[in-house]
Amino acid sequence: MSGEPRLKGRRALVTGANGGLGSAISRALAAAGASVALHARVRESARELHEAILAAGGVAEIVTGDVRTAEGAGSIVAQAVEALGGLDILVNNAGIMSTVPFLDLGEDEWREVIDTNLTGYFLVGQAAAREMTAAGRGAIINVSSTRQVQCWPGSLAYASSKGGIAMLTRSMALELAPLGIRVNSIAPGTFVTGLNRSYLLDPEFMQRRIATIPVGRYGEVEEVAGAVVFLASDEAAFVVGTSIGIDGGQTLW
Numbered sequence: 001m002s003g004e005p006r007l008k009g010r011r012a013l014v015t016g017a018n019g020g021l022g023s024a025i026s027r028a029l030a031a032a033g034a035s036v037a038l039h040a041r042v043r044e045s046a047r048e049l050h051e052a053i054l055a056a057g058g059v060a061e062i063v064t065g066d067v068r069t070a071e072g073a074g075s076i077v078a079q080a081v082e083a084l085g086g087l088d089i090l091v092n093n094a095g096i097m098s099t100v101p102f103l104d105l106g107e108d109e110w111r112e113v114i115d116t117n118l119t120g121y122f123l124v125g126q127a128a129a130r131e132m133t134a135a136g137r138g139a140i141i142n143v144s145s146t147r148q149v150q151c152w153p154g155s156l157a158y159a160s161s162k163g164g165i166a167m168l169t170r171s172m173a174l175e176l177a178p179l180g181i182r183v184n185s186i187a188p189g190t191f192v193t194g195l196n197r198s199y200l201l202d203p204e205f206m207q208r209r210i211a212t213i214p215v216g217r218y219g220e221v222e223e224v225a226g227a228v229v230f231l232a233s234d235e236a237a238f239v240v241g242t243s244i245g246i247d248g249g250q251t252l253w
């Protein structure tokens with residue numbers, strides 16, 4: 001193996017790059033040699049991450065937009081292509097949480113979660129894949145969750161969106177593999193981020209949740225990044241349509 005960084009010359013887009021997992025993934029892709037389009041709804045919220053990547057010698061640009069509409073998704077991908085000169089890697093990561101039980105869940109919240117977590121991945125994925133098709137090469141990594149297979153009371157809308165991502169990933173992988181585009185997902189377990197900080201750090205909740213994680217702790221956001229870099233790299237050239245769990249054993253029960 002040469003001493004070259006694994007993703008040297010590759011151009012990556014990470015949605016929700018300013019968030020907990022998104023920023024760890026973006027830093028790791030940049031450290032592996034990729035130039036990275038950091039997507040955030042509000043430019044300012046990705047500023048610190050952008051500066052940190054540049055200070056570490058990486059290459060990054062900020063792109064903005066909302067993933068929930070075809071217009072927003074198309075614009076995010078177009079900005080990334082314009083800024084980086086093309087697109088080889090997409091990490092679909094922007095997402096929101098919902099903790100409302102089934103009988104109380106309103107239509108608006110249901111739609112908001114599905115529009116962001118599932119439709120957003122479809123729309124950004126489609127726009128990115130159309131771009132990659134021209135080059136005949138690409139890697140798409142969808143950030144799913146243990147909730148794609150495991151539910152808890154109150155996780156209905158979120159789990160439904162992640163279950164959808166499981167089949168979106170497999171279906172995209174099936175149709176895009178012959179075109180040179182590999183699609184896979186990661187399924188993280190429990191990581192403290194803006195998505196869940198409000199309840200994961202509650203001492204009582206923490207004790208109950210950690211009791212379900214065989215390694216006995218929450219994950220550190222940096223622990224998701226290695227799998228993403230691997231899936232984006234040529235080392236994963238024969239890895240198609242799979243999901244890598246990163247959950248400290250949480251789904252073994």
Ligand SMILES: NC(=O)c1ccc[n+]([C@@H]2O[C@H](COP(=O)([O-])OP(=O)(O)OC[C@H]3O[C@@H](n4cnc5c(N)ncnc54)[C@H](OP(=O)(O)O)[C@@H]3O)[C@@H](O)[C@H]2O)c1
Pocket residue numbers: 015016017018019020021022040041042045065066067068093094095096116143144145146187188189190191192193194195196
């Ligand atoms: N944390 C965990 O334990 C965990 C576990 C499994 C899977 N995940 C998944 O990991 C991904 C990242 O979550 P996170 O934990 O890093 O949460 P986070 O820190 O809250 O980050 C979520 C990101 O998504 C962006 N976003 C939300 N709605 C959007 C929209 N309509 N358009 C564009 N961007 C939007 C947010 O932007 P703003 O800053 O503008 O709101 C933010 O950048 C999500 O898909 C989540 O489901 C997380």
